[in-house]
């Protein structure tokens with residue numbers, strides 16, 4: 001069976017609870033799951049930005065249900081599970097910004113740790129919920145600031161509150177898996193991915209949204225940390241990883257336990273580029289623009305974060321299909337369509353999703369035929 005057929009078989013007709021569905025990654029994943037035939041129940045706060053991909057895709061009317069609520073409130077989380085009885089949960093809701101975590105550390109830990117706890121408790125109390133994928137981050141690892149690609153067995157850590165909260169969410173996941181999920185025969189895994197780019201992200205203090213806001217306003221792009229190296233990947237790459245992981249948890253049968261761990265979903269090593277190189281390519285794709293470097297002192301940010309994805313490649317058949325250059329091209333093309341006036345972005349987003357699935361399919365066929 002081809003990869004796409006396998007994903008469709010895994011998700012079609014299933015009730016999927018997706019937390020964080022109003023956010024950047026959650027909106028792409030909600031659309032993808034819908035195209036695979038799943039009944040998607042979204043649960044999140046209101047979209048975190050204006051504009052928001054969630055609104056541009058009309059997801060409020062397209063999903064099986066879209067519920068606005070706070071994962072920090074256990075009784076609210078419990079009620080969603082009692083109402084919809086999800087088969088599978090993808091937990092993405094989070095305070096997802098490093099810089100904000102310095103000004104709002106309590107909100108960050110409450111959302112990313114206690115919110116996750118509430119979601120996991122509700123999963124345990126819902127008999128139908130058999131598969132849970134908790135989305136954390138590459139920043140969950142103790143960063144040794146060296147030229148090193150993190151493996152799943154490396155220690156958790158985190159300097160800034162966001163990173164530490166994701167390290168905590170990983171420890172929580174491991175504890176709950178051993179203490180409660182495994183004895184009940186329920187599957188719980190975590191997924192760690194790095195910086196993602198793609199159309200529809202308008203978060204503050206993220207490079208590509210900052211770039212397109214400046215370019216659309218004919219202003220110079222202001223960059224901090226121009227030499228910081230990041231593993232750039234298109235948003236669809238880790239989402240493909242999450243879906244593939246979920247599918248293995250659904251069909252793992254005897255091997256199910258082998259998939260209930262943490263998984264890295266990063267790009268190939270060649271996709272690690274410094275910020276300045278990325279900004280130059282964004283300007284090139286946009287067709288005009290310039291940039292300047294912000295020399296103001298800034299809070300600590302990790303300088304080098306790369307993930308070793310050998311385990312996901314070998315055991316899940318996950319493989320990145322877009323280079324960093326492709327990812328930047330697709331992203332800029334998406335924003336150009338938006339800033340030229342296309343205020344319903346369904347066609348462009350579905351086009352990119354379908355193109356991505358075709359690439360996934362070719363890559364999986366190439367893997368099978370050697």
Ligand SMILES: NC(=O)c1ccc[n+]([C@@H]2O[C@H](COP(=O)([O-])OP(=O)(O)OC[C@H]3O[C@@H](n4cnc5c(N)ncnc54)[C@H](O)[C@@H]3O)[C@@H](O)[C@H]2O)c1
Nearest residue numbers: 020022023024025044045070071092093094096137195196
């Ligand atoms: N975007 C990236 O580069 C990146 C990198 C690594 C990991 N991640 C992780 O992926 C996930 C999604 O990230 P994103 O970029 O889409 O973030 P985002 O900020 O665009 O979306 C966050 C989502 O979480 C929801 N949310 C926040 N607080 C909530 C609360 N208290 N209750 C209910 N919902 C709440 C928001 O409403 C939104 O739907 C997060 O867990 C994030 O930590 C993102």
